[in-house]
Amino acid sequence: MRTSKSQQAKTHRLIIQTAVDLMTQQGFESSTMKQIAREAKLGDATIYKYFPSKEKLVLGYFELAYEDALAQWRQTPQTGFTLQERLQLLLDSLLERLLADREFVALARDLLRRAPLLMLGEELPGKRAFKHEVEALLSQAEEAGEIAPCPFKHALAGLLADYSYGVIGFWLRDTSEHFGDTTQLLDLSLAVLVLALQTGMVNKLLELGGFMLRSQLLRLMQQDGTGLLDLLKLARQGLGGGRP
Incomplete structure (x- = not known):
């Protein structure tokens, strides 16, 4: 039957x-x-x-988690939200979905890290759907005049999908109260991104090569949390974002 x-x-x-x-x-x-x-x-x-196989099952977990997080995010009212707020809500929805399974996510993350080509490839679980949503957000922000014209939205959406996995890795190592360091990371990094988009600087960075930026991004996300947050604070100030 x-x-x-x-x-x-x-x-x-x-x-x-x-x-x-x-x-x-x-x-x-x-x-x-x-x-x-x-x-x-x-x-x-x-x-x-x-x-x-068990490996495919683990990948299936992340695919389903991203689908669930995106569904929850779409159902959340976002009228009047800025690009930064909508991106932060999207990533918060993902971490909220993973929270109940945090111990398993740590185990599964270790398995994914043993396959570096997968971590840099198009087959990363959930990446396609995540990219589609982020690219739509970037287009909407561009049309509204919130950011400068960006001809590399597709590439940037892919980088942000990789960034989401970096955020998961950071979150798994976060021992601060209520994951406060992760919240600060999202606030600072997305503020830097939006400022770069508003000035058009991100277009120049993407011209240097998406693969190089992607690999360096994932490498940065494995560093000590305090050092990374300090770096992001300096970047925000350098882009005119004021004091942290």
């Missing part, structure tokens, strides 16, 4: 949540596809119709 798309979606989500729970309890290596299937009360062969 054929299952409906709705039932397939429910099973897809059930498998992912079961894997999250099991891997959080006993680790990635100790969890098997057969165990996940049985915990989800599915046939051993059924799980492979959705995910051919």
